[in-house]
Amino acid sequence: MSTLLKVVSLYCGYGADEIIHGVDLHVAPGEIVTILGPNGCGKTTLVKAILGYVRAKKGSILFRDANITQLPPTERVARGIGYVPQLLNTFKPLTVVENLELGGYRLSSAGRHAAIERMFALFPLLAERRSQRAATLSGGERQLLAMARALIVSPSLVFLDEPSAGLSPVRADEVFQHVRAIAAANVAVVIVEQDVHRALEVSDRAYVLVTGRVVLHGPAADIAVDERVRGAYLGVRETPRPSEVIQQERQGG
Numbered sequence: 229m230s231t232l233l234k235v236v237s238l239y240c241g242y243g244a245d246e247i248i249h250g251v252d253l254h255v256a257p258g259e260i261v262t263i264l265g266p267n268g269c270g271k272t273t274l275v276k277a278i279l280g281y282v283r284a285k286k287g288s289i290l291f292r293d294a295n296i297t298q299l300p301p302t303e304r305v306a307r308g309i310g311y312v313p314q315l316l317n318t319f320k321p322l323t324v325v326e327n328l329e330l331g332g333y334r335l336s337s338a339g340r341h342a343a344i345e346r347m348f349a350l351f352p353l354l355a356e357r358r359s360q361r362a363a364t365l366s367g368g369e370r371q372l373l374a375m376a377r378a379l380i381v382s383p384s385l386v387f388l389d390e391p392s393a394g395l396s397p398v399r400a401d402e403v404f405q406h407v408r409a410i411a412a413a414n415v416a417v418v419i420v421e422q423d424v425h426r427a428l429e430v431s432d433r434a435y436v437l438v439t440g441r442v443v444l445h446g447p448a449a450d451i452a453v454d455e456r457v458r459g460a461y462l463g464v465r466e467t468p469r470p471s472e473v474i475q476q477e478r479q480g481g
């Protein structure tokens with residue numbers, strides 16, 4: 229499969245504080261990729277560097293084979309990279325429609341109108357609440373609005389930073405169902421998620437980041453059963469296998 233995004237040996241951080249130490253990562257068209265790792269390991273920083281909000285110190289970022297490492301965020305978005313930040317991802321005083329109009333401000337008015345209708349078809353819940361202010365939406369509805377706002381300009385790749393944070397299980401399920409629908413429309417999705425179970429379930433591949441380095445990557449199904457990942461992130465304690473228990477009993481252990 230061809231590559232949509234390719235990050236090569238990326239180093240970045242804040243001032244003298246280097247957070248990302250040589251990360252390699254790639255995303256194919258329509259693929260769902262999860263980035264997981266402990267709090268503070270640099271997941272958000274990595275995403276911000278790919279979007280251009282954090283400057284790369286070394287390494288390169290290629291999107292559709294073009295080097296975008298030095299481009300400002302607005303130009304990366306214009307080339308088709310969408311971003312739903314971890315926090316502050318909607319304009320709360322504005323209505324649902326106004327939020328979507330703002331997301332599509334670069335489009336012609338006819339294009340914007342059509343795009344908003346497409347988003348209402350994809351997120352029927354938002355259509356029902358089109359005149360409601362974002363401030364009065366539930367957390368889950370607001371997350372869907374943030375996703376719709378990022379998708380309105382038809383990106384080919386979208387980053388979702390902690391899309392299920394603070395949501396009930398039912399609402400989180402809705403968000404992940406939408407992730408599947410988005411990818412089915414050939415939009416690649418990169419998810420940063422605390423809910424490792426749900427994220428791996430919908431993902432094709434995953435990267436595990438620890439203190440700014442990729443320590444493990446591969447098919448999501450393999451990462452989900454990896455003992456190191458299970459122990460650290462999936463809350464699975466290592467339990468002895470039945471044969472080991474029998475062995476211990478025989479030895480009187």
Ligand SMILES: Nc1ncnc2c1ncn2[C@@H]1O[C@H](COP(=O)(O)OP(=O)(O)OP(=O)(O)O)[C@@H](O)[C@H]1O
Nearest residue numbers: 242245247265266267268269270271272273274314
């Ligand atoms: N604007 C900033 N200035 C200085 N240091 C920062 C800034 N933003 C983040 N950091 C630091 O960079 C490190 C990585 O933070 P980052 O937000 O990328 O982690 P994360 O993996 O997304 O964590 P979480 O799972 O908690 O969201 C942390 O030590 C954090 O304190």
Ligand SMILES: [Mg+2]
Nearest residue numbers: 271272273314
């Ligand atoms: Mg983060």
